[in-house]
Amino acid sequence: MTKPHTTTTRPSLEIIKENNNTLRLKVKGSLNAYTTAVIWNDSLSEFKKTNPKELILDGAGIDYCDASGIAFITDLRIKQDEAGGAYKVEGLSDEINKLYKLFDPKDFEKPEEIESKVSENKIEAAGRLGYAAWEELKINIVFTGRVTVALFQALLRPDKIRWRDVFVTSEKFGANALFIIALVNFLVGLVIAFQSAVPMKQYGAQIFVADLLVIAYFKELGPLMTAFVVNGRSGSAFAAELGTMKVNEELDALDTMGLDPVPFLVVPKVIASVAMLPLLTVFGNLFGLIGGLVVMFSLGFTFSTYINQLTIAATYGMLLAGLFKTLFFAVIIAGVGCLAGMRAAKGPSAVGDAATxxxxxxxxxxxxxxxxxxxxxxILGI
Amino acid sequence: MAETIINVKDFTAAYGDNVIIDNINFDVYKGEKFIILGGSGCGKSTLLKHMIGLYRPANGSILIEGENISKAEGQERIEILKNIGVAYQLGALFGSMSVLENVRLPLEEYTDLNNDSIDLIARMKLNIVGLTGSEDKSPSELSGGMIKRAALARAMALDPDILFLDEPSAGLDPITSAELDQLINQLAKSLGVTFVIVTHELNSIYNIADRVIMLDKSTKGIIATGDPEYLRDNSEIPIVQKFFKRQTDEQLGG
Incomplete structure (x- = not known):
């Protein structure tokens, strides 16, 4: 047999209608994955047109044939079997014939699509959806409970907390995020101050840009912006870390050592998160106000006027109200990230899905x- | 007959409606090297994961030293788990800790030993598996064979009565794999540990096994039990013969 890639001869097809009932397809040349297509379509369309009682494939002229060529020959055979006619293959060389005999169409029939026996109506679908949502909620409630219990146990036995993990996570979660927190908050502060300065100018009230900024920043923007950035950085990282541990059977290993992953893995992350996020928020607030300072400078105010105005507008209550929220945000970031990771499925895309x-x-x-x-x-009037 | 250490009774495993293993029974005896084998997808790993209590059986029970691991909860479960060690297929070493810390972990959690004693025990375990010198490396710095040995050391940390190994020689070259087999034989002899091993490496099976059970995908049950050499030479079941002789239908017929 000649090698396909050195001496490939393009296949040719000769269609002979021997009589009304018999169609003879004479194939010559090399049949491989690249060349078979040339004759496959022609043969099929001719076959469909004539619908012969007997189909003969004359392969005496085939000088090379790989599995794709065999698939072509077999395809005709399957089509003819379905139509209920006779099929004959003639003239194949011994080698090709051996290959042809290897593949019995019955061995690779498409499995019949199993139709779902249960026909679902809308009420049933709604029920299923509701049940799934309930199950999901239950998992979250159970997890929240486990984390809470583990946190209280950790408070009672602080020596059992894995402090090294707490510090490592704190560094990644807190210290390493300083630059991006500073940048994002500086820009947000700058943009908010600038955008509000334009309408304020109409009333000659530019000085109140400082009031607006510090109130918005202490109460909402500082905590939220910082938490969003940290969530993107660390929430996804927690999910990826625990997801990878799940895929690598490390969570199973913990389980068979009798160690609960919640105190072992989740609690250090929650502690680090709760300790770091308020600090990051203070830092973020500072840079938001620095962003505002730039705008105030450009409006012609001095540094001391700006600071003075800030101290008049801001109260400790506002600052603390904002920081108090971040404790909850911190628990959400760590808890949601860890739960997503622990629930990761197996497979290469699972970790990415968990992080998302x-x-x-x-x-x-x-x-x-x-x-x-x-x-x-x-309601409280803060 | 020897003393039974694991008793699997009327055991059925299923994921949802999909039954993987249907109603099997077997015992593992104290001190033996027991191998679970079978073709890919026949439920070997599933069976192992049930035996170490990760999954609950759909039916039946698994008794480890007389205690039902499938039903145990809380402290009771932990007491059972302390008597078994598991070396996972991928090692499952904790990536955030060094090799030594991985071996120290179970000791830190469950014993009141002081720091130096824990260190000594962990170093001894690593010495047994030939990893002295790699104590402070991170798992990511180890080769495949070293990871498997480190995982074995961690599984042995609390000197359990039973060690479960999931495909210990998968992905290892023949020499490393043979060394691991030798290590398992040594440990069984010197420490009297019972080994339950999932594998389909023929060489390992002949080297290690006291007794094997073979699972079959089509019947979802056990199709052969016994000494591997005996099964190879005497079994009349075609699948068993094919497996032990590494043959296809054609070769067997010819």
Missing amino acids: KAVVVGIVLMILVDGLFGVIYY
């Missing part, structure tokens, strides 16, 4: 909690 889920769910939950605090603070 952590970030999205984290943001949604934080906005909900923020809204809740908005209502509470309003």
